[in-house]
Amino acid sequence: MNTLLILLPLILTLLFSLATVPILVWMERRVAALIQDRLGPNRCNINGIRLGGLIQSVADMMKLVFKEEFLPSHIKNRFYHLVAPSIAFASAFLTFMVIPYADNMVISGKTYVMQALPVDLGVLWFLAFAGLGVYGIILGGWASHNKYAMIGSMRATAQVIGYEVAMGLSLVSILITYGTISLNEMVTYQTQNFFYLPAWGIVLQPVATLIFIITAFAETNRAPFDAAEGESEIVAGYHTEYGAMKFGLYFVAEYIAMAASGALIVTMFLGGYQIPYLNTADLVNNFELILWIIIIFAIVSSTMFIRWVKKHNILIMDGLNETKVYTTLIISFTLFAVILMSYYALGFGGSNEVGVMILQVATFSIKLFLLHFIFVWVRWTLPRFRYDQTQKLGWNILLPISLLNIFITALVVVGVNYGN
Amino acid sequence: MAIKVVERHGNTFEEKMYISAIFSGMKTTLKHFTKNLSDSSNIQTVCYPESMPTDITSRYRGVHRLTHRREDNSIACVACFMCATACPAECIEIVAVDRQDGVDEKMPAIFNIDLLECVFCGYCVEACPCDAIRMDSGIFSVIGDKREDFVYDKEKLLSIKGISDEEYSLAK
Numbered sequence A: 001m002n003t004l005l006i007l008l009p010l011i012l013t014l015l016f017s018l019a020t021v022p023i024l025v026w027m028e029r030r031v032a033a034l035i036q037d038r039l040g041p042n043r044c045n046i047n048g049i050r051l052g053g054l055i056q057s058v059a060d061m062m063k064l065v066f067k068e069e070f071l072p073s074h075i076k077n078r079f080y081h082l083v084a085p086s087i088a089f090a091s092a093f094l095t096f097m098v099i100p101y102a103d104n105m106v107i108s109g110k111t112y113v114m115q116a117l118p119v120d121l122g123v124l125w126f127l128a129f130a131g132l133g134v135y136g137i138i139l140g141g142w143a144s145h146n147k148y149a150m151i152g153s154m155r156a157t158a159q160v161i162g163y164e165v166a167m168g169l170s171l172v173s174i175l176i177t178y179g180t181i182s183l184n185e186m187v188t189y190q191t192q193n194f195f196y197l198p199a200w201g202i203v204l205q206p207v208a209t210l211i212f213i214i215t216a217f218a219e220t221n222r223a224p225f226d227a228a229e230g231e232s233e234i235v236a237g238y239h240t241e242y243g244a245m246k247f248g249l250y251f252v253a254e255y256i257a258m259a260a261s262g263a264l265i266v267t268m269f270l271g272g273y274q275i276p277y278l279n280t281a282d283l284v285n286n287f288e289l290i291l292w293i294i295i296i297f298a299i300v301s302s303t304m305f306i307r308w309v310k311k312h313n314i315l316i317m318d319g320l321n322e323t324k325v326y327t328t329l330i331i332s333f334t335l336f337a338v339i340l341m342s343y344y345a346l347g348f349g350g351s352n353e354v355g356v357m358i359l360q361v362a363t364f365s366i367k368l369f370l371l372h373f374i375f376v377w378v379r380w381t382l383p384r385f386r387y388d389q390t391q392k393l394g395w396n397i398l399l400p401i402s403l404l405n406i407f408i409t410a411l412v413v414v415g416v417n418y419g420n
Numbered sequence B: 001m002a003i004k005v006v007e008r009h010g011n012t013f014e015e016k017m018y019i020s021a022i023f024s025g026m027k028t029t030l031k032h033f034t035k036n037l038s039d040s041s042n043i044q045t046v047c048y049p050e051s052m053p054t055d056i057t058s059r060y061r062g063v064h065r066l067t068h069r070r071e072d073n074s075i076a077c078v079a080c081f082m083c084a085t086a087c088p089a090e091c092i093e094i095v096a097v098d099r100q101d102g103v104d105e106k107m108p109a110i111f112n113i114d115l116l117e118c119v120f121c122g123y124c125v126e127a128c129p130c131d132a133i134r135m136d137s138g139i140f141s142v143i144g145d146k147r148e149d150f151v152y153d154k155e156k157l158l159s160i161k162g163i164s165d166e167e168y169s170l171a172k
Helices: A002-035 A051-066 A078-098 A122-143 A147-178 A183-189 A206-219 A244-269 A280-285 A287-312 A322-345 A353-379 A387-419 B013-017 B019-038 B082-086 B123-127 B154-159
Strands: A105-107 A110-112 B092-098 B106-114
Touching: A002 A051, A002 A078, A002 A110, A002 A244, A002 A353, A002 B019, A051 A244, A078 A122, A078 A244, A105 A353, A122 A147, A122 A183, A122 A206, A122 A244, A147 A183, A147 A206, A147 A387, A183 A244, A206 A244, A206 A387, A244 A353, A280 A287, A280 A353, A287 A322, A287 A353, A353 B019, B013 B019, B082 B092, B082 B123, B106 B154
Parallel strands: none
Antiparallel strands: A105 A110, B092 B106
8 A cells, every 4th residue: 555655646647648648649639520520530449449539549559659660861860860759758758747646645644745756846847848858859850851850940949949938937927926836835825715716826827827828838839839840831840750659759749748738737727636615634524525426426427428429429330339338338337436435425434535635636637638628629729820920929928928927926925925 | 093991900909919819719619619529410521431422413523434325225436536535544445346237337346444544534525426425423432353343344334324314325
């Protein structure tokens, strides 16, 4: 139990970064399809089970893994060429290490930190590795020795210069507000109430939130700031000369970076793992009541989901009867969860701390996936910024606003502290 | 001459902020998303092999067919080589013979169209003076195991039915 609880944040990090990539790819393709009045991938199946098209992203990944590794002969710096995608991937992956998934857990006098890397300099770690991720792109583009890749990496460089300053400055105002750089303490701060609203970063610092979200889009190289890729102008940008799993690493890195930025936005601006109006102590004390609410919610939502599946699963594939399998699975899973939760809700279970931890991780992942949906939604709505427009936005608009925001925040914080 | 001054848009403060335009765009895409998620029957996508397209008209350029004469149901083609001359892909092979039954002077002994070479441009149909070759079969998918399966000969082309109202050749 002890070892499991220490290893748990590491396992969660792996789950949230690597295991969500196929889900994110699936989400991207399905949401894009539905936004554009299409259906999206719905054919790929294992014995008739399609999981709503999720099998397609697994199949795509398998294809990338087993494809022939191809190294163009004109590339002089083979080492750089090979190491560049790894830099992009590793730094995106390492960004995730400081995100708190749940509050510090105290079981029989011992404190367990729900962070893969229990350090207090969370924000700095994020800035360091998120900034390093761009170097993978720049190095890859340069080492490819190809004009399109070169232009792509130059655009990435121009973009970094554009947004990084505004991002750092918007973080400064957040740090002044919270008075800490530890991400877990930030989440604890956000459990307070601010005039009947939860004191989330988005309520206290709406301007900084907006700036940070905009720069986070630029950070992850996603639309509307994907000029480095620019497939309509410069073939594929920095990864023109990459194929098979080397491309796959870039591809996965983009999604992990998106997941990491999303996790940081959730942690700093959307209350992290906290449920609004309920702090950890309240949760532990009223655990039974909360479980009953969840049980009712689970039953209602799974009934609605089964009805939705029956209505929409019209394309019949060979193999198993998909609708029947899903209905059985959902019903049995809901029953299992309800029985398990009622066992705890009736007060037979022992410590509520672990239950609260699971609840907080679930809250965190729900918020995270809502934010991923926003990432995808923005990508399929807004057109791409030209890279000089990105710079203009960064230097002319976001930088003055964030400086002004720091100034006002500092005045208010000093004033409030002086008044107290 | 009166000069019409067109006012340039995008110069007001609200428009320069882009925020309202971004949010209205986001609203539009979200509306599409929720509508399609709650009721996927709105989506026009045809699940192709299971359900076939229903909007193929007689003007669709599908696989060719050779028409028959209205009087005696014999082949309408007079082997004039107009279609083979007009063909940019040179996929039509014709061998002409004298026609013995007195209906006309010439007829094709061999009339082969290689569908692997055909670009489905429809020039053969336009060139034909006898309305003997048409592309109104509505067939858009040709399947075969060998290259030879895609060379349609005279009998095959004569046997294909059209989807237009006019079945016979309209030539006088």
